[in-house]
Amino acid sequence: MAERFNFHVNSRDGMARQGVISTPRGxxxxxxxxxxxxxxxxxAMMPESVAATGADILLGNTYHLMLRPTAERIDRLGGLHxxxxxxxxxxxxxxxxxxMSxxxxxxxxxxxxxxxxxIDGSEHMLxxxxxxxxxxxxxxxIVMCFDECPALPAPEERVAESMRMSMRWxxxxxxxxxxxxGHALFGIQQGGVTRDLRAESAxxxxxxxxxxYAVGGLAVGEGQEAMFGVLDYATDMLPEDKPRYLMGVGKPDDIVGAVARGIDMMDCVLPSRSGRTGQVFTRRGVVNIKNARHQDDPRPLDETCACPACRGYSRAYLHHVFRAQEIISSMLLTWHNLHYYQELMQGIREAIAAGRFEAFQADFHAQRAEGDIAPL
Known part of the structure; x- marks a missing residue:
């Protein structure tokens, strides 16, 4: 185990980087x-199950935990881990x-x-x-700086003012x-979709x-094209030798595009939230398990997937338990989505290490374009 926090890039392919962040906890x-x-x-997941999907790190939420059960209580009980x-x-x-929301x-x-x-209307100062x-x-x-992030679109003066206050913060x-x-603090670049403001922030x-260093203030309503437009220059403004974290992203194609633009870390509620609402991510795009086409289908969601939902259950069963609002539906679909995301990351890391990330991207998009398997 590392005693301190450090980051090492093992291989590069274009802007994409494959490496390792070492921390005392792994x-x-x-x-x-x-x-x-x-x-x-x-x-809907046990911590052991999240680890089994291949996740090396989780994200916790300061706002929610400070209100309930409170940070002081968690500290008295031995810390969040x-x-x-x-x-x-x-x-x-x-x-x-x-x-801010x-x-x-x-x-x-x-x-x-x-x-x-x-929760209860009580007043707090953060x-x-x-x-x-x-x-x-x-x-x-890993601790994040306190910042302010205006929803986009917003007037440039508002974005500039907000960014400068975030930098003072x-x-x-x-x-x-x-x-x-052994603990790390990350700064957060702001500046909306304006290059000069991003440069000043960096x-x-x-x-x-x-x-x-995190790229903040994206994935807040500006759309994928605008987000990629910012990432085309924003990551280059941040130090080469430190991890770069794109906050709140995203869909599988957002992830692949962000990695291609030099991003090392991402987070998103999408795989778990979608699992609870019957949306399933597969190599062939998004499957909606609610749809009646699945009700008599004995096949798995994805025959190549090794997650428990695909190994043990049919589309017909997953459709049934979702419709019946059974708890196992959230459990299985969330597990599948998290497994899919971690498998995607593993594929990305291997492709960068092998110098074939461009081919990986082409395969990724081609498979998704095929769409779901034909109904029976």
């Missing part, structure tokens, strides 16, 4: 996809994104954000210093984080100095 193979465990659980029975690395977001329930100032809990304190109490391995987050060997973050 290695994270990159490019990495992080399942989201919002309230100290990946919904022990609390949720996950011994591998955990990244926690700063709470900024959730608080509470429009009408929050007041934003230079100091931080005063907001009302969506500042860069408080966010660092909460994440320290949780004991997460980044400096305060860095000061409050202090020296914590310059300010580099001057402060972080263990890793």
């Amino acid at each position: 290695d994270i193979r990159t490019p990495a996809f992080m399942p989201v465990g919002t309230a100290a659980t990946v919904k 022990r609390f949720m029975n996950w011994q591998k690395p955990i990244l926690t977001d700063s709470g900024g994104f959730q608080v 509470l429009t009408g329930l929050r007041k934003l100032t230079e100091q931080g954000v005063k907001f009302k809990s969506h 500042t860069p210093e408080r966010s660092m304190e909460i994440q320290r109490l949780l004991g997460s391995d 980044a400096a305060r987050s860095r000061d409050a984080f202090g020296d914590r060997p 310059e300010k973050l580099r001057a402060i100095g972080f263990d890793g």
Whole structure:
């Protein structure tokens, strides 16, 4: 086990990079996809099952955990890893994104954000210093700076003002984080879809100095084309020797496109949320298990997939338990989706290492274009 946090790129193919982030709690193979465990659980999954899909790291949510059960309680109970029975690395977001989405329930100032809990209406103040304190109490391995992220589209002046405040908050987050060997602090680049603002943000973050750098403020309504347009230049603005994390992304084709543009880490609720709503990700695109075409189909979702849903159950059964609102439906479909995502990441890493990432991308898109297997 590494004693400190470090990052090593093993191979490159174009802009794509394959490597490893070493932490005291274990290695994270990159490019990495992080399942989201919002309230100290990946919904419908046991921690052992999440590990079995190949996940090296999970994401926890500062905003939700500070409100319930509270960071202080988790600290008293031995920290988030022990609390949720996950011994591998955990990244926690700063709470900024959730608080910003509470429009009408929050007041934003230079100091931080005063907001009302969506659970019981109680008032809270989240500042860069408080966010660092909460994440320290949780004991997460990778801590995110407290930032503000306006929803796009927004006027450029609003984006610029928000980005500059986020950079001031980044400096305060860095000061409050202090020296914590074995733990990492990531800065978050902002600037919307404006190149000059992204450059200014990156310059300010580099001057402060972080263990890793996130591209924030994307996947907030701007669309894939605009997101890729930003990633075409934004990743190059960030240090070569540190991990680059694209926050809140995404769909499988978002992931492949982001890796092609130099991204090392991603997270998204999509595989788990979709599993609960009957949407299944496969090599041949998205399958909607709700559809009546599956009700008499004895075949698995994907005959090449080794997950429990595909090994043990037919489409007909998965359709039935979803329709009947049985809990096993969320369990099996979430497991399948997380397995698919981790298998995709493994395929990406192997392709980059072998110098055939371009061919991998072509195969990936060609398979998805074929669509689902024909109905019986």
